[in-house]
Amino acid sequence: MPATLEANQDLNHLQIAGVTKTYESVRALSNVSLVVKRGEIFCLLGPSGCGKSTLLNVIGGLITPDSGSIELGGRDITAIPMQKRNVGFVFQNYALFVHMTVRDNIAFGMEVRRRSSAEISRQVEALLNLTRLHGKEERYPRQLSGGEQQRVAIARALATEPEILLLDEPFSNLDAKLRVELRSEMHRVQRESGVTTIVVTHDQEEAFALGDRIGLLDAGSLVQVGTPEELYARPQTEFAARFVGESNLFSGQTESRGGTMGIVCEGHFIPIPGKAGGVDERETLLVRPERVSISAERSASDPVFAGTVREVTYRGVGWRYAVDTAIGRLLVVDPTARSRRADVGGAVYLNWKVDDSFVLPSTAEVRM
Amino acid sequence: MRFNLLRVYSWLMAALIVMPIAVVVTVSLTAEGSVRFPPQHWGLRWFLEAFTERSFVQAFLFSVEAAAAVAVIASVLGLTSALALVRYSFRGSKFIQGFVMAPLLLPHLVIAIGLLQLFAALGITTSPGGLIAGHVAVVFPFVLRLSLGGLAGIDPNVEKAAYTLGATRLYVFRRVTLPLMASPVLSGAVMAFLLSFDETVISIFTSVPGRTTLPVMIFNYAEQRSDPLIAAVSSIMVIVAIIAIAIADRSVGLLNLLSGGQVGELNELNH
Ligand SMILES: Nc1ncnc2c1ncn2[C@@H]1O[C@H](COP(=O)(O)OP(=O)(O)OP(=O)(O)O)[C@@H](O)[C@H]1O
Ligand SMILES: [Mg+2]
Numbered sequence: 056m057p058a059t060l061e062a063n064q065d066l067n068h069l070q071i072a073g074v075t076k077t078y079e080s081v082r083a084l085s086n087v088s089l090v091v092k093r094g095e096i097f098c099l100l101g102p103s104g105c106g107k108s109t110l111l112n113v114i115g116g117l118i119t120p121d122s123g124s125i126e127l128g129g130r131d132i133t134a135i136p137m138q139k140r141n142v143g144f145v146f147q148n149y150a151l152f153v154h155m156t157v158r159d160n161i162a163f164g165m166e167v168r169r170r171s172s173a174e175i176s177r178q179v180e181a182l183l184n185l186t187r188l189h190g191k192e193e194r195y196p197r198q199l200s201g202g203e204q205q206r207v208a209i210a211r212a213l214a215t216e217p218e219i220l221l222l223d224e225p226f227s228n229l230d231a232k233l234r235v236e237l238r239s240e241m242h243r244v245q246r247e248s249g250v251t252t253i254v255v256t257h258d259q260e261e262a263f264a265l266g267d268r269i270g271l272l273d274a275g276s277l278v279q280v281g282t283p284e285e286l287y288a289r290p291q292t293e294f295a296a297r298f299v300g301e302s303n304l305f306s307g308q309t310e311s312r313g314g315t316m317g318i319v320c321e322g323h324f325i326p327i328p329g330k331a332g333g334v335d336e337r338e339t340l341l342v343r344p345e346r347v348s349i350s351a352e353r354s355a356s357d358p359v360f361a362g363t364v365r366e367v368t369y370r371g372v373g374w375r376y377a378v379d380t381a382i383g384r385l386l387v388v389d390p391t392a393r394s395r396r397a398d399v400g401g402a403v404y405l406n407w408k409v410d411d412s413f414v415l416p417s418t419a420e421v422r423m
Numbered sequence: 424m425r426f427n428l429l430r431v432y433s434w435l436m437a438a439l440i441v442m443p444i445a446v447v448v449t450v451s452l453t454a455e456g457s458v459r460f461p462p463q464h465w466g467l468r469w470f471l472e473a474f475t476e477r478s479f480v481q482a483f484l485f486s487v488e489a490a491a492a493v494a495v496i497a498s499v500l501g502l503t504s505a506l507a508l509v510r511y512s513f514r515g516s517k518f519i520q521g522f523v524m525a526p527l528l529l530p531h532l533v534i535a536i537g538l539l540q541l542f543a544a545l546g547i548t549t550s551p552g553g554l555i556a557g558h559v560a561v562v563f564p565f566v567l568r569l570s571l572g573g574l575a576g577i578d579p580n581v582e583k584a585a586y587t588l589g590a591t592r593l594y595v596f597r598r599v600t601l602p603l604m605a606s607p608v609l610s611g612a613v614m615a616f617l618l619s620f621d622e623t624v625i626s627i628f629t630s631v632p633g634r635t636t637l638p639v640m641i642f643n644y645a646e647q648r649s650d651p652l653i654a655a656v657s658s659i660m661v662i663v664a665i666i667a668i669a670i671a672d673r674s675v676g677l678l679n680l681l682s683g684g685q686v687g688e689l690n691e692l693n694h
Contacts, residue, residue, distance in 0.1 A: 115587060116587075117583055117587070137583070137586050137587050138586050138587075138589050138590065138591065139589070140587070141589070142587060143587070144583075144584065144587040146580045146583070146584060148578065148580060150578055150580035150581045150583070150584040151581075151584075152581060152584075152585075152599060153581075153603070154602045154603060163585065163588055163590075163598070164588035164589055167588055167589045167590045167594060168589060211584075211588070212587075212588075214588075215588060215589065
């Protein structure tokens with residue numbers, strides 16, 4: 056049994072501090088600091104070109120950062136080359152050894168380490184079981200489907216029992232259905248092996264499905280780290296609110312009317328929840344589309360806005376409406392309804408509970 | 424309509440290339456004492472003659488040895504140069520790439536005369552050392568091209584993957600890069616062999632009596648006499664070339680590679 060202190064240190068498996076990387080003129084990473092816990096799946100999420108791959112490559116030792124440090128399992132690995140880091144890296148295109156069988160691909164790392172052939176066979180067997188590749192061990196990569204190739208890449212990376220598993224967009228070369236299947240497959244493999252894992256993705260849904268925690272990157276900066284629930288319910292910036300899920304955002308100066316705090320947006324007063332902040336500050340309010348209810352009759356409680364339906368989309372799970380109101384176009388998602396509540400051109404009232412809306416904390420910071 | 428014209432054109436071009444060879448082979452199959460096309464009587468007489476003519480047999484064996492040496496040397500140089508130029512691209516590596524292609528443009532005569540003077544200055548014996556060096560110089564661009572092409576076909580991530588698995592540079596070269604380069608390198612070797620086996624101009628300048636290649640032998644012989652023996656020896660050269668290409672194509676897919684086939688598809692040979 057490890058001492059409590061040790062266990063605590065152990066909890067922070069990977070620690071990145073102040074990592075910066077600049078390519079000629081592009082600042083790919085600026086002062087990124089991050090802690091990944093032992094045994095978790097951490098998703099690096101962000102739009103194309105935000106620096107996800109660069110950060111993953113820095114962790115794997117494939118790219119040397121300009122400054123900052125990386126600590127893995129209590130060891131400073133900043134200056135250690137990729138050959139000696141003991142990381143498992145899964146490339147976006149898998150980068151399998153096309154001239155070797157599945158078995159030889161998986162065995163490669165162990166052969167480098169001169170493990171005994173009995174041990175190699177045993178480990179390959181275990182990994183074939185884990186990744187459900189039994190019966191395929193004598194095939195060459197080109198004789199495998201995309202999904203199978205991806206599993207070989209994962210098995211190959213896990214074979215050396217790496218400290219950490221790094222995957223760069225592992226599902227991007229697969230079709231939508233297979234993607235969802237392999238996602239849960241990967242989740243199972245990770246839970247069974249218990250390896251600390253970092254997955255890069257630009258797909259929010261993927262990050263939510265896989266990640267114990269998510270790190271959101273924007274233009275080389277880590278803007279927010281949290282569980283999927285935290286990211287969705289309490290985004291810290293406008294970027295986070297827009298990138299993660301759909302959102303309705305309103306900005307305005309705060310005012311107090313009849314004892315209620317709110318912001319004034321397009322000349323209309325919108326109440327904001329809790330937090331007795333100062334008057335006449337600029338704030339941004341977030342209301343998620345599924346928190347807005349839509350109906351033909353005006354409801355009793357504020358806030359209520361009248362509007363005209365511009366778009367109706369059937370989503371399978373309910374409908375999605377785009378509604379023009381005095382405070383702008385709002386998105387409404389109505390997942391529980393059995394039938395549509397309004398048609399295009401119809402007059403409707405939108406309403407939400409004040410407590411279901413959320414004031415972005417760092418609006419001021421972002422604006423300045 | 425256009426399709427048919429194209430077809431006719433292709434066949435004409437093919438015929439143009441094959442015709443001289445066909446004539447030589449036909450002439451060599453005569454049983455008569457002099458060259459006549461087509462021969463009146465057929466026979467393998469001149470082939471037997473060629474195999475009993477000591478100087479021809481000697482020249483043939485020397486040609487094969489020299490071509491084999493050229494193939495090995497050029498392949499090793501081609502592979503290592505390609506690796507240096509692509510993997511460790513340095514200042515001026517583009518310039519060097521262009522520079523080593525120069526023998527493609529220069530008349531072999533110029534190269535031969537240059538080499539002769541160089542060898543004289545350095546005190547190098549012209550044959551076989553100088554001859555092989557000269558051949559390597561003219562076949563090198565072809566071999567390098569094939570190696571560069573093969574290397575460009577290797578995904579750099581594949582080598583990186585091997586590094587992240589703990590492999591050293593040498594290990595990655597041995598287990599990953601080299602096997603993936605096998606088909607372009609072997610194709611290059613076969614090309615080098617054939618080009619060297621065929622090379623005449625440089626060989627004329629660098630040959631010494633007793634260490635003469637077959638084409639030089641044929642050249643000298645044809646200057647003095649013109650009997651079907653020359654045709655028979657030439658036919659043997661054609662047959663050697665065909666056999667070499669057939670072997671290479673079976674094992675490496677040379678034709679596929681030369682006509683722009685995918686390198687990645689050819690790696691079956693490693694197993
Ligand atoms: N070798 C390089 N040279 C110059 N700029 C580069 C290089 N690699 C990446 N960049 C730039 O750095 C930024 C971050 O790149 P990176 O590949 O990390 O993005 P990413 O988040 O992985 O994007 P994607 O989702 O498209 O893969 C981009 O603006 C990119 O253009
Ligand atoms: Mg990327």
